[in-house]
Amino acid sequence: MSRESMEYDVVIVGGGPSGLSTAIKLKQLNSNLNVCILEKASEIGAHILSGNVFETRALDELFPNWKELNTPIKTKVSKEKFLFLGKTKSLSWPTWLLPSVQKNHKNYIISLANLCRWLAEQAENLGVEIFPGFPASEILYDEDGSVKGVATQDMGIDKYGNKKDSFEPGIELLGKVTVFAEGCRGHLGKELIKKFDLDKGKDPQQYGIGFKEIWEIDEKNHEEGLVMHTAGWPLDNNTYGGSFMYHAENKQIFLGYVIGLDYKNPYLSPFDEFQRFKTHPAIKKIIEGGKRISYGARALIEGGFQSLPKMYMPGALLIGCDAGTLNMPKIKGSHTAMKSGMIAAEVIDEHIKNQKDLSNYDQKLRQSWLYDELFRARNVKPSFSWGLIFGIIFTGIDQILFRGKLPFTLRHKHADHETLKSADKMPKIDYPKPDNIITFDKTSSVYLTGTNHEDNQPVHLKLKDPDLPINFTLDKFDEPAQRYCPAGVYEIQKENEINKFIINAQNCIHCKTCDIKEPSQNITWVTPEGGGGPKYGNM
Amino acid sequence: MKILVAIKRVIDYNVQIRVKEDGSGVVTDNVKMSTNPPDDNAIEEAVKIKESGKAKEVVAVSVGDEKVQETVRKALAVGADRGILVKTEGIIEPLAVSKILQKVVDKEKPDLVFMGKQAIDDDCNQTGQMLAALLNWPQATFASKIEVKDKILQVTREIDEGLETIEVNIPAIVTCDLRLNEPRYASLPNIMKAKKKPIEQINASDLGVDTRPRIEQIKVEEPPKRKAGIKVASVEELVQKLKNEAKVI
Secondary structure, three states: OOOOOEEEEEEEOOOHHHHHHHHHHHHHHHOOEEEEEOOOOOOOOOOOOOOOEOOOHHHHHOOOHHOOOOOOOOEEEOOOEEEOOOOOOOOEEOOHOOOHHOOOOEEEOOHHHHHHHHHHHHHHHOOEHHHHHHEEEEEEEOOOOOOOEEEEEEEEEEEOOEEEEEEEEOOOEEEEEEEEOOOOOOOOHHHHHHHHOOOEEEEHHHHHEEEEEEEEOOOHOOOOEEEEEEEEEEOOOOEEEEEEEEEEEOOOOEEEEEEEEOOOOOOOOOOHHHHHHHHHHHHHHHHOOOOOEEEEEEEOOHHHHHHHOOOOEEEEEEEEHHHOEEEEOOOOOHHHHHHHHHHHHHHHHHHHHHHHOOOOHHHHHOHHHHHHHHHHOHHHHHHHOOOOOHHHHHHHHHHHOOOOOOOOOOOOOHHHHHOOOOHHHOOOOOOOOOOOOOOOOHHHHHHHHEOOHHHOOOEEEEEOOOOOHHHHHHHHOOOOHHHHHHOOOOEEEEEOOEEEEOOHHHHOOOOOHHHOOOOOOEEEEEEOOOOOEOOOOOO | OOOEEEOOEEEOOOOOOOOOOOOOEEEEOOOOOEEEEHHHHHHHHHHHHOOEEEOOOEEEEEEEEHHHHHHHHHHHHHOOEEEEEEEOOOOOOHHHHHHHHHHHHHHOOOOOOEEEEEOOOOOOHHHHHHHHHOOOOEEEEEEEEEEEOEEEEEEEEEOOOEEEEEEEOOEEEEEEEEOOOOOOOOOHHHHHOOOOOOOOEEEEEHHHOOOOOOOOOOOOOOOOOOOOOOOOHHHHHHHHHHHHHOOOO
């Protein structure tokens, strides 16, 4: 079937910090370039979820006068705390003993979604065309095998794959260069990594799942500018993770939890660990009397330097966390994502102007502070495979004494889908029931995300083998999808004594955890109809 | 024939509404806004009539602040020819909107005015009816089917007893039900084209309309939380609880 096509100089897939920074920088370098951004969410920011304590380094370079431009960057970090949690006790770690990468006194507490909305305004003012509600669903290749663009999803297909009256065919967007900036585990990025062997010689990528809730809390418990992190309870020594609590403006706190997806026990439920964490006396006393107003979850990159794939290929670049530029010990990926996009813009500008090869990206990356940051951060995450205590001791030596310059690199040995142990060898975990005051169930949480998908459309979570969940995964791992999914998409239901695997795709909040953690890699996340998914506000 | 379609920008129907702490209204900061859903049906129907050759022009009109332009632009992307934004500040009640629309009708002289049967934010269901009264035009409300027959409009309405079909003379006001049609998607090329279509901006104050609210809003609060149910062990216990606790028997 022939589709309409539109030509641009640069087509960018994804309107997050990296994609938007690419677009802005491109227009700053050459205002004549035609640049468009495709975004799967119904509006820019609606699929963005991040802590976020923001380092302004990349923004300082992109808009040196940003402080005069009415940005949504208002709350400067004024105080920091780091707590080790035991079951009921907590131990405060002196901040002067934190490695410098974990010090935040120059940073700001922001909503990344709102920053993206602001960046989108700047981009549009510069003449960038932004198309929210249009997911790129397919990569288009030239005859010589290079990437020539993407196609948007067909709209108006019913659940059996037939065209509805409202059918609107997708269109082809062709670019001299296509930039993939889909964020962590982008479904096109995944295809490119495989097709062009971009991860050759690299360690398997590592991921985490991050939860975030926004609470409006009692004035007396609120300390605008306070940044607090915790490690320890409720996770055991062998599970990588921790919490964040950022006191933002308007009596709001951003409360979240990150768990490494290399966890081993299939009975572990990241969602319930987060809910349980909130019942710790040190946390409960802050949120008690407050109200939860938002909820969301998203997978994030943890692999860093060792897992960073090659970011260029014929006709295209892979940037931000679509490649994996998050700095794990800093727990920050926004400034690095932005920088990776700004480098992309420079490379593309020279490519279009002087026919310079896109492989120039590699050299430019190596010369940048982004590379230096990721290099120095590289040994932190793998050291935690020895457990929390050894991880902290090693990180202290590596980050404080050697500033990340130890003469060796620790490796990531396994992909996250390989780490689960058989259910019969692991202990069941008994999670407390939600009290609906401090802790909640998945249903009421997903309700807060404003998630919706047109219900008469094909399921966008594809099973390679539809029988595998019941025939293998249920028996071997007690079907962990029931627990790792933060939105209750996957359920095992018994009908007439026969187990059935149910996919409630309309609940999907686009976190991509299933695509990452499914032990047989049996689930593939593809783009649903445009505009579907969560409608996050200031996440 | 010319069709004027009135549309309203409201909080997206998927968003969970949050009441402001001081009870002065609902939170609209950082909240996704969209076209009022039945207004989408109104636009779709007008565009369909135009595509059938029975209308020449579809004009989308909305009332509100600068941001409402986005909503008008969306109507242009699905087939409206041009837009009008009447700029106002603060709360605008249905009566004020009707009076503004009356002025727009005087100026534009459309043959038909379409709009959604009601807005999903205030659920008033008044604007169409009041506009009909102000213009002294016939009205067909809750339309689930519309047929244009020369100078007459045949409209099927959903009522409690079933379907009612009525005829009204043109010019007329029609308020649209969600079942009227399935609104189309805006395609990328049409979104591009819509960027070039004109949107005329008018200040409500220049129309000589008094838009001051007639109703004083005292307080907005959340509905009370439903208490969790309990299981009773026996019929006797149920009867006893119905008598002594619920006091319904």
